[in-house]
Amino acid sequence: QVQLVESGGGLVQPGGSLRLSCAASGSIFSINAMGWYRQAPGKQRELVAAITSGGSTNYADSVKGRFTISRDNAKNTVYLQMNSLKPEDTAVYYCNADMTVWGPGQGTYWGQGTQVTVSS
Numbered sequence: 001q002v003q004l005v006e007s008g009g010g011l012v013q014p015g016g017s018l019r020l021s022c023a024a025s026g027s028i029f030s031i032n033a034m035g036w037y038r039q040a041p042g043k044q045r046e047l048v049a050a051i052t053s054g055g056s057t058n059y060a061d062s063v064k065g066r067f068t069i070s071r072d073n074a075k076n077t078v079y080l081q082m083n084s085l086k087p088e089d090t091a092v093y094y095c096n097a098d099m100t101v102w103g104p105g106q107g108t109y110w111g112q113g114t115q116v117t118v119s120s
Contacts, residue, residue: 002026002109004095009114016118017083022095022111024076027102034071034078034098038091038116045094049080063089085118092116 008020024031035050049069050058057069068081078095095111 002028002099002101004097004109004111006093006095006111006114009093009116011117011119012085013120014085014087014118016085017081018085018116020080020082020093020095020114020116022078022097024097024099024109028076029100029102031073031076032098032100035096036069036078036080037094037096038089039094039113040088040091043091048093050096051078082116085116087118090116090118 003025004022006020006022008018010018012018031053033050033052036048037045038048039045046060048060048063049067051069051071059067066084069078071078092113093116094113097109099109100106
């Protein structure tokens with residue numbers, strides 16, 4: 001069984017910072033792209049940032065220059081450093097990974113989500 005477990009969400013004031021982590025575990029053969037999505041109340045889930053196994057990154061325009069995605073391939077972990085947070089960043093943040101798993105093969109997996117609230 002494969003799991004993506006997120007941590008690091010919480011309540012922060014505008015202008016503050018948070019660091020999200022997401023660790024993949026289980027019968028993993030390889031991990032390709034990993035990413036972070038978010039979903040605010042009443043809105044569709046949207047891509048925040050993604051990173052390939054080689055380290056190439058992609059960001060939503062709304063977070064460029066404020067958020068940084070990184071990964072530790074040895075730990076099967078992806079991170080999202082969020083700086084200069086704004087109230088509009090408030091959402092549930094979901095980790096996502098394209099993985100090849102022993103048995104089922106290649107698939108897309110999601111974490112359970114972690115709440116980020118930016119408010120004074």
